[in-house]
Amino acid sequence: MGRPRFWDPDGSRFGLPTYPWRMAPEGLATRRQLRAAGLRPAGQDVAAQILWQSRRRGIRAAYLYRVDLARPVRPMTPARTAALAAAMRARRTCPTCGIDAGYVLPTCYGTCLSCADPAAAAA
Numbered sequence: 001m002g003r004p005r006f007w008d009p010d011g012s013r014f015g016l017p018t019y020p021w022r023m024a025p026e027g028l029a030t031r032r033q034l035r036a037a038g039l040r041p042a043g044q045d046v047a048a049q050i051l052w053q054s055r056r057r058g059i060r061a062a063y064l065y066r067v068d069l070a071r072p073v074r075p076m077t078p079a080r081t082a083a084l085a086a087a088m089r090a091r092r093t094c095p096t097c098g099i100d101a102g103y104v105l106p107t108c109y110g111t112c113l114s115c116a117d118p119a120a121a122a123a
Helices: 031-036 078-092 118-122
Strands: 018-020 048-054 058-066
Touching: 031 058
Parallel strands: 018 048
Antiparallel strands: 048 058
């Protein structure tokens, strides 16, 4: 068997160093992997990418960042905590009836389920 389909460590074919699924070298991580380690990319450019073929979505990509250039995640301040709580409250509040639904409103309706289907709410 020859080299894998998405093997391009020098970036000549895809423009970025590219590796197949689960074959990225040490020292590179995705955003999620950095976050799990308590790190953030800190403004660095994408160092490489992973490409893989998905049956449903075609060719998928995950961008990789250098771990040695990553910085610790900034701690949550009281102001950021309050802003996040206000944003989540806005996503739960129905614009029609003004009630906090207790769940994030479906974007397909734009209202709570009671306002979206009045017949079901009356029954």
